[in-house]
Amino acid sequence: MHIVVAIKHIPSIADELPVRHNNIDFDSVDFVLNEWDEHSIEQAVLIKEAVGGTVTVIGVDVIGELDNALHLALAKGADRAVKIAAEEPGADSHQQAKWLAEAIQNMSPDLILSGVQASNDLDGQLGPLIAAYLDLPYIGGTSAIEVTNGKAMVLKEFPGGIGMRYEIALPFVAGVQAAPKPPRYAPVSKVRQIAQTAKVETIEPGEGESGGLRFLKMAPPVVTGHAEMIQGTAKEIAARIVELLKSRGLL
Amino acid sequence: MSGDVMVITEHMEGKFSDVSFELVGKARELAEAFGGESIALVLGGGVDASVFASHATLHVADAALNHFNPEAYARVIEALVKERSPRLVMFGWTVIGMDLAAWLSGRMGVPCVAYAKDVRVENGALIVSSQAYGGKLIAEVSPEGEMAIVACLAGSFPAEAGHGSTQATVIPSPVDLGGLKMKFLEVIKPEAGDVDITTQTKLVAVGRGIGGKENIELAEELAEKLGAVVCASRPVVDAGWLPRTRQVGKSGLKVKPKLYFMLGISGAPEHLEGMKDAELIIAINTDKKAPIFNVAHYGAVADLFEVTEAMLELL
Ligand SMILES: Cc1cc2nc3c(=O)[nH]c(=O)nc-3n(C[C@H](O)[C@H](O)[C@H](O)COP(=O)(O)OP(=O)(O)OC[C@H]3O[C@@H](n4cnc5c(N)ncnc54)[C@H](O)[C@@H]3O)c2cc1C
Ligand SMILES: Nc1ncnc2c1ncn2[C@@H]1O[C@H](COP(=O)(O)O)[C@@H](O)[C@H]1O
Numbered sequence: 001m002h003i004v005v006a007i008k009h010i011p012s013i014a015d016e017l018p019v020r021h022n023n024i025d026f027d028s029v030d031f032v033l034n035e036w037d038e039h040s041i042e043q044a045v046l047i048k049e050a051v052g053g054t055v056t057v058i059g060v061d062v063i064g065e066l067d068n069a070l071h072l073a074l075a076k077g078a079d080r081a082v083k084i085a086a087e088e089p090g091a092d093s094h095q096q097a098k099w100l101a102e103a104i105q106n107m108s109p110d111l112i113l114s115g116v117q118a119s120n121d122l123d124g125q126l127g128p129l130i131a132a133y134l135d136l137p138y139i140g141g142t143s144a145i146e147v148t149n150g151k152a153m154v155l156k157e158f159p160g161g162i163g164m165r166y167e168i169a170l171p172f173v174a175g176v177q178a179a180p181k182p183p184r185y186a187p188v189s190k191v192r193q194i195a196q197t198a199k200v201e202t203i204e205p206g207e208g209e210s211g212g213l214r215f216l217k218m219a220p221p222v223v224t225g226h227a228e229m230i231q232g233t234a235k236e237i238a239a240r241i242v243e244l245l246k247s248r249g250l251l
Numbered sequence: 252m253s254g255d256v257m258v259i260t261e262h263m264e265g266k267f268s269d270v271s272f273e274l275v276g277k278a279r280e281l282a283e284a285f286g287g288e289s290i291a292l293v294l295g296g297g298v299d300a301s302v303f304a305s306h307a308t309l310h311v312a313d314a315a316l317n318h319f320n321p322e323a324y325a326r327v328i329e330a331l332v333k334e335r336s337p338r339l340v341m342f343g344w345t346v347i348g349m350d351l352a353a354w355l356s357g358r359m360g361v362p363c364v365a366y367a368k369d370v371r372v373e374n375g376a377l378i379v380s381s382q383a384y385g386g387k388l389i390a391e392v393s394p395e396g397e398m399a400i401v402a403c404l405a406g407s408f409p410a411e412a413g414h415g416s417t418q419a420t421v422i423p424s425p426v427d428l429g430g431l432k433m434k435f436l437e438v439i440k441p442e443a444g445d446v447d448i449t450t451q452t453k454l455v456a457v458g459r460g461i462g463g464k465e466n467i468e469l470a471e472e473l474a475e476k477l478g479a480v481v482c483a484s485r486p487v488v489d490a491g492w493l494p495r496t497r498q499v500g501k502s503g504l505k506v507k508p509k510l511y512f513m514l515g516i517s518g519a520p521e522h523l524e525g526m527k528d529a530e531l532i533i534a535i536n537t538d539k540k541a542p543i544f545n546v547a548h549y550g551a552v553a554d555l556f557e558v559t560e561a562m563l564e565l566l
Contacts, residue, residue, distance in 0.1 A: 129353050131357070139433065141349065161498070162438060164438055165436040168432055168433045220389070221386070228549050
């Protein structure tokens with residue numbers, strides 16, 4: 001069983017997001033592993049623990065800082081880390097998906113996982129694009145994947161706590177919404193140790209064309225409404241809220 | 252190429268989702284700007300497909316499409332889009348549309364904008380606004396070429412304009428639906444038993460800012476004093492701090508209480524989908540730029556623990 005997981009590191013949205021030339025100013029933000037990739041790595045490692053095999057993590061290194069994310073994945077139980085060295089912060093999903101699809105095809109995986117989406121630019125397209133380029137089916141929003149005898153049992157989430165179960169012949173691409181268990185924690189000391197010893201394989205990007213979107217602008221939303229802000233100390237805020245609830249007959 | 256705008260509708264248990272009507276309404280307007288027709292596409296039987304205000308409705312009524320099957324839907328849509336070459340294909344950015352839109356884009360080699368909030372035609376060019384960075388930024392893009400795909404967030408357009416009674420035309424599936432790799436097995440309904448947050452008049456909603464399972468109790472205490480019930484954003488549920496039945500949002504439940512009191516929730520688009528119609532929304536967040544402040548009626552930039560403790564003293 002060979003599982004390939006595509007991972008992405010993204011600007012932390014907890015930070016201020018300075019915009020320069022229609023894009024985030026990448027020099028002044030922190031990078032973190034995309035939240036849903038924590039779940040896809042966990043899902044892959046759970047399958048490996050159940051049926052054996054290897055987990056390869058791969059990413060397109062558009063910013064030149066992917067190593068941290070790859071080391072974290074290794075510390076969480078991935079076996080092999082690969083990066084596509086393409087320092088092109090402007091590369092869009094189509095271009096990156098082409099590069100990834102080509103690299104992944106050469107790895108002959110049984111299962112390919114991505115996160116269901118990343119919180120940054122035009123989200124959630126990469127997994128389905130890889131599937132399209134490899135002529136494989138795609139299923140997103142998964143919350144459990146179990147593998148037996150060349151087949152997977154997949155649970156996909158629908159609104160309102162409804163789930164649908166599918167039986168899917170390998171290989172296919174899945175976009176992970178959540179692993180069946182909260183992602184495991186990798187101690188910082190272990191990540192540090194791996195950072196010193198691990199080998200990250202580097203491959204050059206192949207062909208790839210852009211997806212044909214012309215960026216006109218990127219800016220904070222034009223705000224049509226805004227909350228009335230309650231100022232003061234915590235005590236004053238609490239008092240104002242209680243008063244507000246009373247005046248509305250909610251208390 | 253035509254000026255047609257094709258809408259991929261979605262339904263569950265015999266009912267179309269609101270987003271399908273929202274898209275059809277918008278598609279009519281865009282098709283008119285392109286000099287084409289709006290076409291609603293309905294996949295699967297067991298629904299009355301003659302409910303849209305589209306210029307035309309196509310209905311592939313095969314039983315193999317009754318339940319959502321990502322592979323079957325994708326193959327059928329790909330074949331129909333190839334056959335009809337619409338100017339624009341519209342999906343909802345839902346758990347269904349997310350599986351299909353970008354995949355189709357890759358197969359057709361045409362651009363796709365996800366997370367769209369607005370779609371318009373200016374001087375013949377298509378312009379799409381979409382949300383990025385958890386709603387903190389808006390990108391405006393123009394898809395190039397003769398065909399484009401957009402996937403729109405639920406709630407972006409009014410649904411009324413999409414309701415109508417256009418007679419659906421039943422067509423055979425353009426692809427063989429035998430021999431697929433994906434097989435639908437069953438629907439799993441959530442277990443009943445926990446409180447139903449959709450029927451509550453007051454909710455205290457906790458987000459990742461609550462910090463850990465041990466702090467849920469504090470929120471429970473406040474809720475009790477307010478006569479409310481505790482609900483949560485997705486990360487709180489994923490972390491196992493509260494059960495799935497308490498989750499509000501795109502992949503959770505839609506709520507419309509009289510009071511939605513939010514502690515440490517940023518206001519990501521997926522959360523807003525579930526609660527933006529609440530009558531009174533009050534948000535406490537330490538980040539003054541949190542998108543939730545654009546939606547809430549009242550807000551305070553403050554530590555949720557301090558405010559909660561202070562409220563408990565007063566109540
Ligand atoms: C397909 C899909 C479906 C999804 N469905 C849902 C869904 O149904 N429901 C849902 O909620 N999300 C859903 N999400 C996830 C969504 O994108 C966001 O990740 C999520 O809503 C963020 O939750 P949050 O606001 O609690 O966490 P964060 O975005 O991490 O925000 C935490 C907030 O707490 C604040 N904070 C931290 N400490 C304090 C403190 N001491 N006092 C006050 N404030 C503090 C921070 O400033 C921050 O704004 C979905 C995502 C996808 C891809
Ligand atoms: N540069 C990248 N390298 C590897 N995987 C990526 C990259 N960008 C996106 N992904 C994958 O695609 C998922 C969705 O990201 P996105 O399409 O950017 O929203 C992520 O969770 C990753 O699994």
